[in-house]
Amino acid sequence: MKPVIETNNLTKCFGAFTAVDHISFSVEKGEIFGFLGANGAGKTTAMRMLCGLSKPTAGKGLVAGYNIAKQSEQVKQNIGYMSQKFSLYEDLKVWENMQLYAGIYGVSRHAIGPKIDETLSRLGLMHEKNTLVKELPLGWKQKLAFSVAIFHEPQIVFLDEPTGGVDPITRRQFWELIYEAAERGITIFVTTHYMDEAEYCNRISIMVDGRIDALDSPRNLREQFQAQTMDEVFRKLARKATRIES
Amino acid sequence: MVDIHHINKSYKDVRALHNVSLSVEKSELFGLIGPDGAGKTSLFRILTSLLLADSGQATVDGLDVVKDYKELRTRIGYMPGRFSLYQDLSVEENLDFFATIFNTTVEENYRLIAPIYSQIEPFKKRRAGKLSGGMKQKLALSCALIHKPTVLFLDEPTTGVDPVSRKEFWEILRQLKAEGITIVVSTPYMDEAVLCDRIALILHGEILSIDTPQQFVAQFPKKLYKAEADNNFRLLEKLRKNPAVESVYMFGEQLHVTLIENGELRMENEVRLEEILPTVEDCFIQLMNQ
CATH class of the missing domain: 3.30.70 (Alpha-Beta Plaits)
Incomplete structure (x- = not known):
């Protein structure tokens, strides 16, 4: 099977500073892939390149089969994106948000209406169809934001610290949505600071000073680094960082 | 050091706190654990005299949070969830400013903040707004400590902070506790609960239970x-x-x-x-x- 994300020595420099330093990895279809790193390790820069928002200085990256340097528009059309910080318009109703994003991603006019109803029924949020997003509890917003991010059935969805701040049950309901999407073949790419969130991923990469210093399943990483928790793995790796936080 | 009796607080028809009672001992590291919207910040704002409860009483270091608010404010340190230092002042200007308004000097209590402040001192001329998340957090804690408070209130100090800085931060809290400072800290992260002496689990404005992390597990x-x-x-x-x-x-x-x-x-x-x-x-x- 062809990987959905494949990078080969992907690099990004800002002047003399190498933010992302020759990273090579691949992510399979339907995989839940965790992308970790301390503040300033280069996660955001790498993710921006993978989303077609920033051109690599060197190296190659294919996302959903498209070259991220030369076909960034096709990349954008074939991915979904959700961030904890911003995902939905608070002053639009639930259905308006869904229609807006579906339209932006080019879902056909006739398909949008029925699909909004189908998605809301599946989430048990049909009765909130006409509610302003700002009036929804945080947990519902997160579920809705994720459903909106995959509304156009992208091959990959990028989740930027998706589940902070909700109660443990709501959080698990959110991860069940993610697993369900992965079962349907959507690849999930998650960045997070929180190691307990990372443990939900099939495989994890950890960036240190612009490089990928570790990549494996959480279980194998714990074994490899002789650590009880992912937190410990992360700290052992991050301690090697020489970049000054600035 | 902190005594809370039957505190209630609502915002219009939203109930933020419902019949909250708890007490925190001297030099205790007490954790308030709950998701966003559980009422953690409302409780902090009541305890720091920045918000009035609808009913109930609270004292901090023996001082009533309503009647004795002026004296109370000189004795407590508060680090709000949102970064609230002066972005346009430099690191050292911020620290100086907070020392001055509390009628003290940076020199006088330097020993207390040294383990934290020394890490950001190389950047003391930098404007606070230009600091990274981890550094902002250290500066905010230094400013909350500069007048040597008896009780420290920390509202989600580790939200958005990477695991290495989080670990460092909790080590600092342990040191402050050893100095005799009482600490009330909130967090949405369950894995931080075990680092506290006792914890209260809070949800929808109600305390679900209060105990040591070990007792929670045992029960x-x-x-x-x-x-x-x-x-x-x-x-x-x-x-x-x-x-x-x-x-x-x-x-x-x-x-x-x-x-x-x-x-x-x-x-x-x-x-x-x-x-x-x-x-x-x-x-x-x-x-x-x-």
């Missing part, structure tokens, strides 16, 4: 099992339908399972099942389901 009323298979999502769906299963939740790479009374779980070979000790998060879920 978990059921046997808890972890289950793993090659495809945990399918296993989860299967266990949900199993009549012997009382609850099943994902926990990273594992599922945590409790059974009904006398329930027995017969599993196929590819499923690995093992009895485990619950975490504080298991206890939180169990209390939520009660």
Whole structure:
């Protein structure tokens, strides 16, 4: 099977500073892939390149089969994106948000209406169809934001610290949505600071000073680094960082 | 050091705090653990005299949070969840400013803040707004400590901070506790609960339970099992339908399972099942389901 994300020595420099330093990895279809790193390790820069928002200085990256340097528009059309910080318009109703994003991603006019109803029924949020997003509890917003991010059935969805701040049950309901999407073949790419969130991923990469210093399943990483928790793995790796936080 | 009796607070028709009572001992490191919207910030704002409760009483270091608010404010340190230092002042200007308004000097209490402040001192000429998240957090803590408060209130100090800085931060809190400072800290992260002496679990404005992290775990009323298979999502769906299963939740790479009374779980070979000790998060879920 062809990987959905494949990078080969992907690099990004800002002047003399190498933010992302020759990273090579691949992510399979339907995989839940965790992308970790301390503040300033280069996660955001790498993710921006993978989303077609920033051109690599060197190296190659294919996302959903498209070259991220030369076909960034096709990349954008074939991915979904959700961030904890911003995902939905608070002053639009639930259905308006869904229609807006579906339209932006080019879902056909006739398909949008029925699909909004189908998605809301599946989430048990049909009765909130006409509610302003700002009036929804945080947990519902997160579920809705994720459903909106995959509304156009992208091959990959990028989740930027998706589940902070909700109660443990709501959080698990959110991860069940993610697993369900992965079962349907959507690849999930998650960045997070929180190691307990990372443990939900099939495989994890950890960036240190612009490089990928570790990549494996959480279980194998714990074994490899002789650590009880992912937190410990992360700290052992991050301690090697020489970049000054600035 | 902190005594709270039957505090209630509503914003219009939203109930933020409902009949909250708790007390915190001197030099205790007390954790308020709960998700966004649980009422943590409202409680902090009441305890720091920045918000009036609808009913109930609270004292901090023997001072009433309403009647004695002027004296109270000189004795407590407060680090709000949102970064609230002066972005246009430099690191050292911010620290000087807070020392001055509390009628003290940076020199006088330097020893107390040294373990934290020394890490950002190389950047003391930098404007606070230009600092990274971890550095902002250290500056905010230094400013909250510069007048040597007796009680320190920290509202989600580790939200958005990477694991290395989080670990450092909790080590600093341990040192401050050893100095005799009472600390009330809130966090949405269950794994930080075990770093506190005692914790209160809070949800929808109500305290679910207060105890030491060890007691929470010891009092978990059921046997808890972890289950793993090659495809945990399918296993989860299967266990949900199993009549012997009382609850099943994902926990990273594992599922945590409790059974009904006398329930027995017969599993196929590819499923690995093992009895485990619950975490504080298991206890939180169990209390939520009660």
